[in-house]
Amino acid sequence: MSDGEAKVISTEPLLESEAVWTKLVKDPKGVKRTWESAERRTRPKDSEIDGVGIVAILEKETGPEIVLQKQYRPPLDKIVIELPAGLVDEGETAEQAAVRELKEETGYVAEVLETSPIMFNDPGFCNTNLRMVHVSVDMGLPENQDLKPELEENEFIEVFLVRLDSLWEECKKLEAEGYAIDARIANLAEGIELAKKFKL
Amino acid sequence: MSDGEAKVISTEPLLESEAVWTKLVKDPKGVKRTWESAERRTRPKDSEIDGVGIVAILEKETGPEIVLQKQYRPPLDKIVIELPAGLVDEGETAEQAAVRELKEETGYVAEVLETSPIMFNDPGFCNTNLRMVHVSVDMGLPENQDLKPELEENEFIEVFLVRLDSLWEECKKLEAEGYAIDARIANLAEGIELAKKFKL
Numbered sequence: 001m002s003d004g005e006a007k008v009i010s011t012e013p014l015l016e017s018e019a020v021w022t023k024l025v026k027d028p029k030g031v032k033r034t035w036e037s038a039e040r041r042t043r044p045k046d047s048e049i050d051g052v053g054i055v056a057i058l059e060k061e062t063g064p065e066i067v068l069q070k071q072y073r074p075p076l077d078k079i080v081i082e083l084p085a086g087l088v089d090e091g092e093t094a095e096q097a098a099v100r101e102l103k104e105e106t107g108y109v110a111e112v113l114e115t116s117p118i119m120f121n122d123p124g125f126c127n128t129n130l131r132m133v134h135v136s137v138d139m140g141l142p143e144n145q146d147l148k149p150e151l152e153e154n155e156f157i158e159v160f161l162v163r164l165d166s167l168w169e170e171c172k173k174l175e176a177e178g179y180a181i182d183a184r185i186a187n188l189a190e191g192i193e194l195a196k197k198f199k200l
Numbered sequence: 201m202s203d204g205e206a207k208v209i210s211t212e213p214l215l216e217s218e219a220v221w222t223k224l225v226k227d228p229k230g231v232k233r234t235w236e237s238a239e240r241r242t243r244p245k246d247s248e249i250d251g252v253g254i255v256a257i258l259e260k261e262t263g264p265e266i267v268l269q270k271q272y273r274p275p276l277d278k279i280v281i282e283l284p285a286g287l288v289d290e291g292e293t294a295e296q297a298a299v300r301e302l303k304e305e306t307g308y309v310a311e312v313l314e315t316s317p318i319m320f321n322d323p324g325f326c327n328t329n330l331r332m333v334h335v336s337v338d339m340g341l342p343e344n345q346d347l348k349p350e351l352e353e354n355e356f357i358e359v360f361l362v363r364l365d366s367l368w369e370e371c372k373k374l375e376a377e378g379y380a381i382d383a384r385i386a387n388l389a390e391g392i393e394l395a396k397k398f399k400l
Contacts, residue, residue, distance in 0.1 A: 007226055020220045020238065025274040026207055028356040037275035038220065038238040040325055055390065057398075064398045073323040074225040075237035080323045116390065117375040119383040121322040123273040123280045125240055128322050130383070132390060156228040165400045175317040183319040183330070187384050190255065190316065190332060191391020192400055198257075198264045200365045200392055 007077060038126035044090040048129075049118055052098045053184050054084040055134045056110055063163055067106055067137070068185065070158040081174050082182040084159075085130070098133035106159045107147030110135035121183070132184070168193045207277060238326035244290040248329075249318055252298045253384050254284040255334045256310055263363055267306055267337070268385065270358040281374050282382040284359075285330070298333035306359045307347030310335035321383070332384070368393050 023035045043050050056067040066083075073080045086101030088094065095112045102110050116132040137144055151157060162170045167189035171181050194200070220238045227233055243250045256267040266283075273280045286301030288294065295312045302310050316332040337344055351357060362370045367389035371381050394400070 023274050027354060028272055031354075033274075033354060035274035036241075038326065039275075041236075055394070057394075072228055074223050074233075074235035075239075075325060075327045076320060076323050080320065082323070085324075116386055117371055117381050119381050119386040120276060120280065121383050122326070122328050123276050123282070123380065123382055125275060125328055126238065126322070126326065127275045128325055132386070134390075154227060154231075154233060164394060164398060171317055180323065181317050181319050182323055183321050183383065184387050186316055186319040186332070187387030188391040188394065190334075191388040191393075192395040193391075194255070194257075194364060194388065195392040195395030196400060198364060200396060 038128075040087075040126075040128050042087055044088060044092075046091065047088050049088060049094060049131055050128050051085060051087040051130045052094050052101065053130050053132045054098045054102050054110075055132055055188070056084060056102055056106070056108060056137050057134075057164065058137050058139060058161065060139075063165060065161040066164050066167065066188075067102075067108060068160055068162055069105065070160070070179065072156055073180070076180050078178075078180040080180045080182055081171070081185060083184050085184075094131040094133055098135060102135065104150045104152075105155070105157050107143070107149040108137045109141055109143045110137050164192065238328075240287075240326075240328050242287055244288060244292075246291065247288050249288060249294060249331055250328050251285060251287040251330045252294050252301065253330050253332045254298045254302050254310075255332055255388070256284060256302055256306070256308060256337050257334075257364065258337050258339060258361065260339075263365060265361040266364050266367065266388075267302075267308060268360055268362055269305065270360070270379065272356055273380070276380050278378075278380040280380045280382055281371070281385060283384050285384075294331040294333055298335060302335065304350045304352075305355070305357050307343070307349040308337045309341055309343045310337050364392065 020038045023037050025033050025035050027033055040050050058065045069082050070079050071082055084102050084105050088097040094115055102108050112135050114134045118129050118131055121128045171186050171189050175181055223235045223237050225233050225235050240250050258265045269282050270279050284302050284305050288297040294315055302308050312335050314334045318329050318331055321328045371386050371389050375381055
């Protein structure tokens, strides 16, 4: 993948979109107000979430490392530093989606450790949400030594590892290099720094 | 504020929206694709961010506590557990917006400690973004003992504190009670748990 080649050519307003709604709302005082709200149109009917984010930690002798990705994102027209992530398919659990997406996007075969509550990306603007699935990657498995991602034709993903204890510094460095930073990674990194600072 | 009274009455598709765009994109292989992308229409022209999230820590003798809020959000039709946050005004820095919003929403008077890189809420779907501003709250100040929030007529916010070392458990408990959890808080909490687990 050659960074920087991808770009937005043109942008047109979407007419009669079903992705943005005007909601008529009764507020806590009983006053009626209107509110604009966006949503993804891809959530399966039987699913309470749009997708999953995957926290995949490799426990190395030199310390734990987290699996990250570089991916071009049209809404930003930039390459974004993200956790492995993906939308859930019809009938799929968060855990199944996480194991499948991690394998497809990075090649790593993983076991699920824990699944988070549902979390909302930007609740004042849209209803998009996800669960974070924490997985362990057994580096003793041969599949995890010789990675074979199975990217779709329209996916362009570069996988890399960052030491968990320097994630915050790495976020700043990557931003300075011109990458956009996904909020999930930055907030995880901030949580790690808070725990260090207050010796939690 | 009486929880649960607020609700969405009706939802209509927004016609000819300028909040969702169809982008024509050249992908990294040079293939042209279209992509739907949403954006807030409130970002000031001179601003690189939509808003700020505020990490306000009270250093108590019993341990650090973080300032959280309960707020009804029409896009979810639920009460959401969030960090104090807000949109930046024209000509305002992230730090100015953070100090102003914290005072308005919670009454706390704070000093800025650190500002995060720009982070993107959901880069596969929209361009909405923020900086996190970390602030300290001096509990010795009289203003911080006798809180006087200045909420706008259409804001309904309840402020509460959570011990930083139990934020993850608290997120799960609040979800079980029917609240929606904002991703920033949940990801901070996950970062704290990762730091504890790996003794970072």
